[in-house]
């Protein structure tokens with residue numbers, strides 16, 4: 001486990017060029033990550049943009065050549081190729097890329113969650129990183145309220161292949177309807193489900209997530225109830241939002257790429273940080 005920079009990269013949506021550009025900015029050269037950098041990518045590598053297969057191939061390169069330095073999380077778009085598709089989508093990645101995703105999932109090279117610790121001692125800040133964020137309802141009902149990010153990550157990762165219907169439980173982003181404060185960590189909507197679920201409940205640890213944001217980057221306005229929107233600070237240059245709540249911060253890193261990339265955007269970088277190993281606590 002090396003201490004250094006941990007860069008959390010948001011949803012890439014098939015934009016290999018954007019991934020290459022951001023990795024170069026972070027110091028990657030000749031398809032190698034610099035020694036002080038660990039990457040966590042939050043899922044939704046594929047669909048929308050011009051080169052989903054290229055994104056999968058590049059991530060596969062890093063997973064193969066620098067193991068432990070690239071942590072790949074599963075998004076709802078990857079899940080389309082791992083289990084019965086949950087929704088209709090007009091695009092399909094090619095068979096080879098789909099097999100690569102399935103291979104990662106089987107080998108646990110793509111997982112639901114990781115935990116990051118930034119800083120030291122009393123100043124340490126822990127983050128649980130998932131695709132869509134851990135709602136308070138899911139934390140209470142499905143996980144039995146773990147008090148540490150590392151324990152929450154271990155519990156979520158132990159669900160993979162065993163309780164997939166729980167892990168991939170959707171909320172209102174699939175099929176509409178009312179906000180569900182128990183929506184799962186691959187599907188929760190940032191404003192109405194994730195952040196709203198923690199109003200009045202102290203966060204046990206910080207979080208970083210992709211999938212959606214309170215900030216609507218496309219229309220340059222905040223979504224959701226006033227109790228939610230007043231908590232948000234937005235960095236438009238990075239396309240990163242930070243929700244500050246009692247107990248921690250919820251950081252949204254989905255830049256909202258569509259068929260065209262949303263620029264500018266950057267990874268959320270934690271200095272003097274490490275990805276915590278959950279192997280020892282996996283049930």
Ligand SMILES: [Mn+2]
Pocket residue numbers: 044075076077131186210211212
């Ligand atoms: Mn998503």
